[in-house]
Amino acid sequence: MRYMKGVVIEGKNKMAVSDHCPVPEPENIVPTGALIKPMIWSPCTSDAHLCATGAASLPYLVGKAVGHEMCGVIKAVGSDVHDFKVGDPVIVCAVMPVWRSLEAQDGQAKQRQDNMYAGIDYPDRGGSFVEEYYIRDADMNLAKIPEGVTMEQAVMVPDMMCTAFEGVQALNMKFGQSVAILGIGPVGLMAVRAAVLQGAGSIYAIGSRPICFDVAKQYGATKCIDYHNEDYIDQILADNHGPVDNVVLCGGTEKELSKGLQMLKNGGTLVNLSAYFGNSSIPIEPAVWGFGYGDKTIKGVGCGGGRVLLSRMANLIQTGRVEPEKLITHRFHGLDQIPAAMDLFLNHDRTLIKPVIYND
Known part of the structure; x- marks a missing residue:
């Protein structure tokens, strides 16, 4: 296990950058997993609600990295990942359905989630506001960013x-x-x-x-x-x-x-x-x-997820039927600016629709 920078909830209306967010070494990820380097993040109103309450309903999230809207580039893949490779630009699923589950067999895959909001305090990972994001089912919960779709457009797919x-x-x-x-x-x-x-x-x-x-x-x-x-x-x-x-x-x-x-x-x-x-x-x-x-x-109704849905949403962008970039009103640069972007939500800024933060 190693540690990296990430944005965490410290208490009510308080977010900060921490140097103690866990991530596995590349050789220790599960065979179906992947490590993603974020290229762009976007905070969400649900992140703001969590922060405003100090994660009252999910207290184990205090001190853990938050965030679930992100696109990036693959840095490492497990031995059983077949459809993605290092260097691929990808849309990262927000909810991480567990596709090998009874819920999935019953047609309700999103009701069993492998992410930080699922009620489980995972010791090896948190949310996606981090330097490297670890997911455990790359083939099922990533989608390649199609040609002609920008990072700004793509990051509106996972949740919005x-x-x-x-x-x-x-x-x-x-x-x-x-x-x-x-x-x-x-x-x-x-x-x-x-x-x-x-x-x-x-x-x-x-x-x-x-x-x-x-x-x-x-x-x-x-x-x-x-x-x-x-x-x-x-x-x-x-x-x-x-x-x-x-x-x-x-x-x-x-x-x-x-x-x-x-x-x-x-x-x-x-x-x-x-x-x-x-x-x-x-x-x-x-x-x-x-x-x-x-x-x-x-x-x-909760957010849907999985590669098929992500790809279909991206296709709506690629074919010009949806222009999600119209949502973006504020742009920041650097992981350290995520708390500043979140403050726009917490302060109810009336010029805000959606901020994005570039990892540059």
């Missing part, structure tokens, strides 16, 4: 695209149906684009920041609604001539679930893509749920 597209797909939306997307940060904006590609009719993008409204319109939102207006739900119901067919919840606090149900028709589906790490209860007003018998479906 994989989460948003997985969530919109879970709606089972019919062509021409309406959808309200509550919270248009980077995941919500990707959900807008995913809804367009899934054939949605009216798409309501609910947020407050002008910069996000601009991108939502470019991605195909038909109407942008400011949630600071007390009657914003009434505005949507009036414009749609009634409740919407589908809701995707991508931000806010635990209270937003009830608001999403309020604008959803009986028989509709709400997909939640938000992460709640504060251990608070989630209140639901009975009336907005049809008093329990409104046939409203609530799905909590």
